[in-house]
Amino acid sequence: MHLRLSSLILFGALAISTAVVAAPSTAQLTIKDRVFTTTELTVPANTKIKLLVTNEDLIPAEFESYDLSREVVIPGHSTVTVYLDALAPGRYNFFNDFNHAAQGWVVVGAPDQAKTGNQD
Numbered sequence: 001m002h003l004r005l006s007s008l009i010l011f012g013a014l015a016i017s018t019a020v021v022a023a024p025s026t027a028q029l030t031i032k033d034r035v036f037t038t039t040e041l042t043v044p045a046n047t048k049i050k051l052l053v054t055n056e057d058l059i060p061a062e063f064e065s066y067d068l069s070r071e072v073v074i075p076g077h078s079t080v081t082v083y084l085d086a087l088a089p090g091r092y093n094f095f096n097d098f099n100h101a102a103q104g105w106v107v108v109g110a111p112d113q114a115k116t117g118n119q120d
Contacts, residue, residue, distance in 0.1 A: 024048035024083065029063070031074065032056040035102040036094075042107045049084040062097035068106065071097070 025047050030037045034057060043049050055061045055074040063082060064071045074080045087108045096102035 024050040026050045026052065028052045028054065029104070030054045030056060031061045031063075031096060031102070034059075034061065034096065034099040036096065036104045039104040040107050041104065042109060043084075043087070045089045045108050045110055046086045048086050051082040051084055052079055053082055054079040060098065061102075063094060064097040065092060065094040065106075067092035068094065070094075 025044060027041055027043055027049055029041060029051065031054065041051075053063045053072070053074050055076055055078055058076040060073055060075050062071065062073050063080070068084060068087075070082055070084070072080050072082050084106070087106070089108050089110065092106040092108065094104050094106060
């Protein structure tokens with residue numbers, strides 16, 4: 001009886017803790033003609049972000065950000081997922097390392113004020 005009660009309590013605690021963990025918000029960036037089609041991407045603060053970076057060009061591009069500590073090569077005609085940890089409000093620079101003129105910003109706002117997705 002004691003083992004059964006302990007198992008039920010453990011199962012209940014696991015169910016509650018799993019329900020609290022939310023899936024990351026999804027945002028998208030597109031590279032076309034070697035530049036980002038969105039130069040400012042607004043996301044909520046204190047929320048993990050699943051960033052989908054699509055390269056519509058034939059040649060590879062590289063999503064790089066010193067501010068976000070990320071560096072990912074995106075082959076031509078493909079999409080790569082970049083996960084970003086929950087960020088404090090602010091502006092975080094990113095660029096295409098194969099074309100430094102292609103730059104943009106992840107703008108992190110208050111959780112209830114920001115939107116994910118393509119923002120111009």
